[in-house]
């Protein structure tokens with residue numbers, strides 16, 4: 001069953017068409033990667049899907065329901081969560097507080113929210129940081145916090161926007177494991193990432209966009225050997241033949 005279906009989605013900012021007739025779908029339980037050069041429209045596509053701005057044209061369906069004009073908070077309650085490329089926790093608050101903010105999507109009860117948040121922190125092996133002020137976290141831990149906050153909303157579909165940017169290689173490996181684990185818990189994942197070895201290892205399928213248009217899709221291997229993709233984005237370094 002398709003958990004997400006995007007049909008002919010267009011997003012214009014004045015004269016600029018950031019997303020141009022994009023079509024894609026994600027199966028329940030799948031990890032779909034989204035790659036493309038800087039400014040290709042990846043984060044804009046996420047913003048449209050997550051309700052940050054309604055698309056100029058097209059149809060976005062989540063679990064068969066059209067969600068074009070719904071607000072992020074509503075979508076979050078329905079099980080569609082995202083992380084932001086620029087991580088913005090409540091800096092003066094603790095890790096636990098920040099994750100509880102996510103948990104309030106599914107409960108109005110403070111002690112229940114705390115329990116859910118603690119469970120998420122445990123799952124992400126992050127419990128030892130629960131009392132740390134968010135502003136004093138390393139980049140890797142801030143990314144982990146961003147994921148924890150999203151997980152605490154109990155998503156069915158999780159959109160991850162460059163959660164590995166700025167991480168050291170060992171931290172990237174750890175993040176790949178975390179994401180694989182999340183999928184095993186039943187969460188469908190849509191992931192934007194520039195770190196090729198990570199997206200290639202994670203994704204069941206990858207969609208490639210360039211100037212807002214889809215230029216290729218397929219398995220990581222198919223995409224990595226696609227000439228248009230190599231020309232537009234990968235260069236010869238990553239291309240496989």
Ligand SMILES: Nc1ncnc2c1ncn2[C@@H]1O[C@H](COP(=O)(O)OP(=O)(O)OP(=O)(O)O)[C@@H](O)[C@H]1O
Nearest residue numbers: 013016018036037038039040041042043044045085
């Ligand atoms: N709110 C906005 N208002 C105007 N233009 C925007 C807005 N958001 C994005 N854009 C423009 O849309 C285009 C696509 O940007 P977007 O951030 O989606 O790219 P991206 O693929 O996520 O790039 P990156 O890999 O650098 O994160 C860019 O030209 C960007 O300047």
Ligand SMILES: [Mg+2]
Nearest residue numbers: 042043044085
């Ligand atoms: Mg982006």
